[in-house]
Amino acid sequence: MNACSPLTPLSLLLSAALLVSCGRSSTHESDWEEYLGGPDRNHYSSLTQINPDNVTQLQVAWEFHTGDSGQMQCNPIIIDGRLYAATAKGIPFALDAATGKELWRIPDTTRRGQILRGVTYWESGDDKRILFTRGEWLYAVNAVTGEIITSFGDGGKTSLKAGLGESAKQKHVESRTPGTVYENLIIMPLSLSEGSDAAPGHIQAFDIVTGKLAWVFKTIPGPGEFGYDTWPETVYENARVGAANNWAGMAVDRKRGIVYVPTGSAAFDFYGGDRIGSNLFANTLLALNAKTGERIWHFQFVHHDIFDRDAPAPPNLLTVTHNGKKIDAVAQVTKQGYVFLFNRETGEPLFPIEEVPAPPSDVPGEKAWPTQPRPVKPLPYARQTLTENDLNPYSAHRDSLLTLFRNSRYEGPFTPLAKNGSIVFPGLDGGAEWGGAAVDPEGVIYINSNEASWLISLDKAKPREAALTGAQLYTSFCSACHGANRRGNPASGYPSLHDIDKRLTRDVVSDIIEKGKGRMAGFPAITRAQRDDIVAFLFGEKQASQPAAANVRTEIVGEEPVEYKISGYTKYLDADGYPAIAPPWGTLNAIDLNTGEYVWKITYGEYPELLEKGIPLTGSESYGGPVVTASGLLFIAGTKDQKFRAYRKKTGELLWETILPAAAFATPATYEVNGKQYIVLACGGTKNGAPKGDSYVAFALP
Numbered sequence: 001m002n003a004c005s006p007l008t009p010l011s012l013l014l015s016a017a018l019l020v021s022c023g024r025s026s027t028h029e030s031d032w033e034e035y036l037g038g039p040d041r042n043h044y045s046s047l048t049q050i051n052p053d054n055v056t057q058l059q060v061a062w063e064f065h066t067g068d069s070g071q072m073q074c075n076p077i078i079i080d081g082r083l084y085a086a087t088a089k090g091i092p093f094a095l096d097a098a099t100g101k102e103l104w105r106i107p108d109t110t111r112r113g114q115i116l117r118g119v120t121y122w123e124s125g126d127d128k129r130i131l132f133t134r135g136e137w138l139y140a141v142n143a144v145t146g147e148i149i150t151s152f153g154d155g156g157k158t159s160l161k162a163g164l165g166e167s168a169k170q171k172h173v174e175s176r177t178p179g180t181v182y183e184n185l186i187i188m189p190l191s192l193s194e195g196s197d198a199a200p201g202h203i204q205a206f207d208i209v210t211g212k213l214a215w216v217f218k219t220i221p222g223p224g225e226f227g228y229d230t231w232p233e234t235v236y237e238n239a240r241v242g243a244a245n246n247w248a249g250m251a252v253d254r255k256r257g258i259v260y261v262p263t264g265s266a267a268f269d270f271y272g273g274d275r276i277g278s279n280l281f282a283n284t285l286l287a288l289n290a291k292t293g294e295r296i297w298h299f300q301f302v303h304h305d306i307f308d309r310d311a312p313a314p315p316n317l318l319t320v321t322h323n324g325k326k327i328d329a330v331a332q333v334t335k336q337g338y339v340f341l342f343n344r345e346t347g348e349p350l351f352p353i354e355e356v357p358a359p360p361s362d363v364p365g366e367k368a369w370p371t372q373p374r375p376v377k378p379l380p381y382a383r384q385t386l387t388e389n390d391l392n393p394y395s396a397h398r399d400s401l402l403t404l405f406r407n408s409r410y411e412g413p414f415t416p417l418a419k420n421g422s423i424v425f426p427g428l429d430g431g432a433e434w435g436g437a438a439v440d441p442e443g444v445i446y447i448n449s450n451e452a453s454w455l456i457s458l459d460k461a462k463p464r465e466a467a468l469t470g471a472q473l474y475t476s477f478c479s480a481c482h483g484a485n486r487r488g489n490p491a492s493g494y495p496s497l498h499d500i501d502k503r504l505t506r507d508v509v510s511d512i513i514e515k516g517k518g519r520m521a522g523f524p525a526i527t528r529a530q531r532d533d534i535v536a537f538l539f540g541e542k543q544a545s546q547p548a549a550a551n552v553r554t555e556i557v558g559e560e561p562v563e564y565k566i567s568g569y570t571k572y573l574d575a576d577g578y579p580a581i582a583p584p585w586g587t588l589n590a591i592d593l594n595t596g597e598y599v600w601k602i603t604y605g606e607y608p609e610l611l612e613k614g615i616p617l618t619g620s621e622s623y624g625g626p627v628v629t630a631s632g633l634l635f636i637a638g639t640k641d642q643k644f645r646a647y648r649k650k651t652g653e654l655l656w657e658t659i660l661p662a663a664a665f666a667t668p669a670t671y672e673v674n675g676k677q678y679i680v681l682a683c684g685g686t687k688n689g690a691p692k693g694d695s696y697v698a699f700a701l702p
């Protein structure tokens with residue numbers, strides 16, 4: 001499965017090489033050493049103590065309260081009996097994995113939170129390190145004590161902007177997903193703005209010992225580089241287009257020395273009039289030489305993305321049998337509901353991929369790409385069409401849903417945004433999302449998929465004046481997510497700012513605007529004076545100062561500087577907050593990647609109040625992926641119903657479920673300490689209006 005299998009006498013000769021390439025001297029099947037279970041990101045454990053016959057006896061072994069509640073997306077790692085994870089604010093800590101007792105935690109020097117999906121472990125001899133990010137910094141601490149390693153970078157930290165060029169200096173850069181280790185290098189994901197103030201999303205490797213930048217792969221190529229001709233020439237010079245970043249994480253084949261890096265869209269996400277072209281290496285799976293960053297092969301999943309169809313999860317590395325031959329493969333799940341499968345070495349697709357015609361955009365200056373790739377097999381795991389007959393049959397508001405449907409543009413999964421609103425389906429949160437997929441050694445992939453439609457319009461912003469008031473700044477920077485009326489869209493995860501003066505201080509709000517918070521990226525390009533004006537507006541005060549000089553996003557279309565804005569990140573819901581479309585609203589899929597055929601598919605997730613009314617199981621959105629074990633179990637949480645469930649992986653039969661202290665929008669981890677197998681997960685709730693939680697809960701047999 002991966003290069004880090006236990007050493008056999010035969011492989012002892014190679015042990016010196018494995019010693020470095022695995023980042024630790026030996027691997028332990030009892031541990032969960034890396035993000036999502038290993039370098040293959042397969043969410044797989046070979047442990048068998050918990051099995052289909054005894055899973056119903058699972059009980060809480062310990063619960064650890066982190067002290068700060070809020071959404072947690074963290075997949076803990078467990079090494080030598082220590083569990084490493086982060087709080088809702090992104091504060092890393094270590095626990096005794098058998099008892100849940102805290103061993104150390106990094107001091108909280110931030111006023112704001114940041115989502116951390118995990119941390120990275122590395123060791124060389126006695127030098128054991130945890131690497132984590134905060135803001136634009138990558139830190140290294142001693143894994144045993146939590147003490148900062150001052151010889152790393154500048155007194156223990158190194159900047160994630162190091163290789164991004166001059167234009168990134170004033171831009172928002174952080175990383176929420178842990179880096180990927182290859183020998184002494186850590187290769188880093190980046191989380192950036194989705195506007196045209198986005199920094200370039202180049203892939204960077206840092207030396208884990210020194211903190212120095214080791215290599216950079218440019219996802220937005222410069223003159224003379226492959227892919228440069230897939231953008232207008234001016235893009236590179238002006239640095240007005242950014243992103244094309246890997247934010248979801250990577251997988252690494254340490255034996256071959258190849259890191260697999262899926263990227264997201266270029267930014268601004270929804271208008272590409274200033275980036276006409278296919279836009280390599282946005283929305284692309286990159287196979288890079290892990291030592292040097294050189295490109296080996298690539299495949300683009302969405303050409304000229306104007307749909308926010310970022311590759312949402314790390315790829316899975318697996319071995320399949322095709323035409324009687326064993327092939328080491330890489331699979332990528334997508335928001336649009338397709339699994340792409342390639343030969344890991346050559347990039348050759350293992351099932352044919354067609355270019356399917358896609359509709360044109362009617363927004364001035366925009367040129368949607370005329371075709372988009374779709375694999376012939378496996379069939380999509382998320383619905384690809386909607387008609388008037390597919391609206392929610394249980395809704396009390398069918399008429400208004402139908403009117404909205406008729407008034408909006410919808411022409412399949414690649415419908416460009418339109419002035420009067422377009423239905424985005426599969427939606428912005430998939431299909432698949434950041435939790436990613438599990439894969440077992442038999443070559444079966446397990447994917448939890450969302451089926452939610454979104455309703456979004458794209459329009460020209462009002463021509464900009466030289467100076468803007470706080471209210472105008474709010475409209476251009478904040479209203480897309482927090483609403484024109486400042487009431488946000490809590491059902492979609494965008495908080496109301498209406499009574500923000502009662503909840504937060506002016507300083508904290510100003511800080512959030514600059515640096516972001518949780519899922520919200522910061523706006524470093526907004527000046528201090530402009531921040532004051534926005535805060536004054538939010539606090540219902542008179543303009544604090546003269547309107548500050550504008551420093552905002554503009555796109556050049558023809559001669560006119562114009563800006564495009566979306567109406568908001570809004571789901572297509574009825575007046576009661578239920579999805580506009582007919583169930584299922586979430587599914588769990590098992591697909592055999594040897595054959596491309598479905599093993600099973602079930603509706604996943606529930607709305608208890610609808611079940612009570614006698615409405616059949618609807619499914620729901622889920623965030624965070626499954627875990628699959630050698631004993632034949634598939635564990636998964638991720639739903640707002642607060643449940644944690646175990647299925648028989650062969651059939652999809654539900655074997656066990658329990659109610660968590662709060663919904664776990666996170667992928668579990670399983671490990672063994674002192675002969676006992678545990679399965680642990682982060683219960684932070686909060687997303688989509690779920691009650692908050694602050695704990696990690698571990699289950700074990702009595």
Ligand code: HEC
Nearest residue numbers: 477478480481493494495509512513517518519520523534
């Ligand atoms: C791309 C979407 C988006 C944009 C644009 C955006 N926000 Fe946010 N904002 C969010 C999300 C999502 C959260 C919730 C963050 C979390 O806790 O994970 C949030 C949280 C906040 C909070 C904290 C609210 C609380 O109750 O704790 C404040 C204050 C805030 N935003 C202000 C602003 C201001 C002011 C702007 C404009 C300068 C802005 N936001 C632009 C998405 C956005």
